[in-house]
Amino acid sequence: MIRTTAMAVLLAAAFNVNAAEQAAPKADAAKGKVIAETVCVACHGADGNSPVATNPNIAGLGADYIYKQLSNFKAAEGKEALRASPIMGGMVAGLSDEDMKNLAAHFSQQKQTPAAAKDEKLIAEGQKLWRKGDFAKGVPACAGCHGPSGAGLPAQYPRLAGQFPEYTEDQLKKFRAGERANDPEKMMRMIAEKLSDQQIKALAEYAAGLR
Numbered sequence: 288m289i290r291t292t293a294m295a296v297l298l299a300a301a302f303n304v305n306a307a308e309q310a311a312p313k314a315d316a317a318k319g320k321v322i323a324e325t326v327c328v329a330c331h332g333a334d335g336n337s338p339v340a341t342n343p344n345i346a347g348l349g350a351d352y353i354y355k356q357l358s359n360f361k362a363a364e365g366k367e368a369l370r371a372s373p374i375m376g377g378m379v380a381g382l383s384d385e386d387m388k389n390l391a392a393h394f395s396q397q398k399q400t401p402a403a404a405k406d407e408k409l410i411a412e413g414q415k416l417w418r419k420g421d422f423a424k425g426v427p428a429c430a431g432c433h434g435p436s437g438a439g440l441p442a443q444y445p446r447l448a449g450q451f452p453e454y455t456e457d458q459l460k461k462f463r464a465g466e467r468a469n470d471p472e473k474m475m476r477m478i479a480e481k482l483s484d485q486q487i488k489a490l491a492e493y494a495a496g497l498r
Contacts, residue, residue: 319390319394322382341451346398346399347399348445348446349439349445350441352444353391354387355469356469357387358384369468370467370469403495410496416493427478449495449497450494452488456491460479462476
């Protein structure tokens with residue numbers, strides 16, 4: 288009798304899990320495309336390829352990462368947004384959680400038009416930092432999290448390959464100053480605070496040329 292009851296409980300739990308999974312709405316990239324073409328297009332392009340270097344290319348980034356950033360820009364329940372940006376805060380204010388997931392699905396399926404690296408001296412310096420880090424400063428190799436080719440790990444670490452160097456440089460400086468603080472365990476803030484302006488510029492330039 289006890290075994291029968293236990294089995295019934297397990298079957299009921301399994302059924303509830305499956306039912307919940309089936310009930311959970313899946314992200315709709317088509318709906319996200321409509322939002323991108325009306326809300327996001329001016330700054331990021333309808334396909335996630337930004338027309339200006341001050342705004343990041345988000346085409347092809349992992350859906351989980353894009354969704355996290357959109358969520359972090361949004362203030363909720365009287366609390367400040369985890370990632371401060373007056374512009375992005377205003378953009379996401381009218382988006383529902385479903386909208387943000389749909390947008391993330393859309394942009395993650397787009398193909399990036401990569402930026403280019405131009406300064407050979409900066410590229411050489413950036414390559415050393417990317418591959419080996421700076422042992423004297425306690426800076427780990429960027430490749431450890433973002434990969435040798437800058438592809439990143441979609442759910443955790445963003446792809447930096449082909450990103451505008453101006454944007455990457457700006458974000459590293461924001462991490463260093465503590466102005467951007469939505470990195471797990473303060474990982475990027477602790478790394479960036481050890482980098483000089485020259486090193487940040489070199490890393491940004493090198494990452495732009497990765498493929």
